Amino acid sequence: MATIVNTTEEEPTLAVVRSTAQLAWADAGAEVADPEVARLCAEAQQHALAGRWLDMASLMLANADLLLLAPTAPDKAADLECVLTVICNLVTKAESEDEALEIARLICAKLAHQPGDKPTLRIKVLFSLYNLLPSLSGKALVYRKALELAAAGKAADCVVPTFKNIDAFVAYWGIGKPEQRDLFLAVTRILKDHKGMTKEYFKFLNKYLATFDGSADDADAIGAAKEEAAAAIIEFVKSSDLYQCDLLDMPAVAQLEKDEKYQPVYELLKIFLTQRLDSYLAFQTANSSLLQGYGLVHEECITKMRLMSLLDLSGHCSGEIPYSAITKALEINDDEVEYWIVKAISSKILDCKVDQLNQLVIVSRHTARVFGMPQWQSLRSKLGVWRGNIASAINTIQANKVTEDGGQGMQGLMIR
Template identity: 90%
Template sequence: MVTIINTTEDEPMLAVVRSTVELAWADVGAEVTDPEVARLCAEAQQHVLAGRWLDMAALMLASVDLLLLATRLSDKAAADLECSLTVICNLVTKAGSEDEALEIARLICAKLTHQPGEKPTLRIKVLFSLYNLLPSLSGKALVYRKALELAAAGKTADCVVPTFKNIDAFVAYWGIGKPEQRDLFLAVTRILKDQKGMTKEYFKFLNKYLATFDGS
């Protein structure tokens, strides 16, 4: 027997599962959709009751998969998708440890960086939301790096280039070592290389990249 959860704190997650499954299966008859919605909602409730947030993230990400890959969405569906992804990102704040939060973040990053050509701007926006929610500095560094990868692959450099002026502050804040800095600066130079009017910035970060080899 499924226990019904009445707490408003957890209702958004269950609503996301229900709404995204209904949207994804909108073209299928109710005889197929209704049992699937009921099954996934029951599974989601059990994850919430048991505090299995990593499993909950996996289930919710699976429920938005078809919407992420849809070539066309109405404005309302697109807004619902963004809202759903934001709720999923919020799961990192429920995790029982930084390690669990990082695992959830990795799961979200893997989903959002898969097939980056579909809705890349939305995906990057969601990654930045995830960045702000994560308590772990190493997790923040990981998510930012994934945002750069997504921007490069999805040809949406304009979403991340404005953040490059803060790179030095980010590096100091995250406390990452030279190997991580090297990867970061290389990713930035690859993005800037193809940007018109940013030759100066390109060479600036190229020099930063080369400097990480000093004393290695």
């Protein structure tokens, strides 16, 4: 956050009004310029004496475009930032949070005008404004405006590092579901075309879609999420790192099942999360042009679907999968089984041992393609069994210890 240090006898806000007024009337000649500059300075002084900081902000911002849109030499960039920081500092003088918020809105609107010009500086100033604002709702507003400016000004690098703190921001601001939804959607639109951020893009798509809980309050808004729901499905299918997701449980995704345009995309998700390779191959035969339209490569889909089919086998077996079951489900030859097992292990979705003699794969852990209520109940059951086993082991150890201690006492008595 920038700190204002007054280096002149004139109050910083008045100095800014004077300098911008002189710049605005520089070409008018002294006879016209001097009275206008004096008038604006007198008006600013009246606002300051009366504590009318919203009016002061309007006055100071009136000529801000002259600074923002004019060519700025590198050695003058700091001067421009200083002027804008003085304007932002007005929110600390406001007599109420509402007045501070209105001042912030004026500043945001001015900085959002022609965002392609000096976008980095504009975003930096918005972050300074964020730190100066007292209200949490005001901070949330300014952060959103910074995201919008970054997107419009093609300056995503200025805001992407802050995305790792989004969950902390949301908790700190205390904003509701609609505001969270707008925030996550803004983030996804920045990440969508940002190179190397595919995982983060999918993560925030999920966060956005999860804000729709299927309640009556969401009835009007959920229809607008269809495009993002379809995009999340495509990203999941494309990814070579993702083998589990909760998309099927989300109302925003479920609505695609009856949507004329996106129903095939929903069907594709169901195949990847609940079915095996043969179902995908049948779907691809009937929808090859659709898959190509979404940029899906058939060979890559087959690779992923074979691994998903292997996970499905692991989930339905009792810990042992015969080679014959794998060759059938994955549609491969016997000599390819171990290749796909190694591929699943290297992808960290399967832990197992291969019994070549008996042609068995002994599974100790596998990734569940979906993790809903049945999986939670199964995990709870396993934890209950493990807890009982540990308690039984502790009781046995304690009983043995008592027996040993008793035996040693008898030995001491006999020696005496």
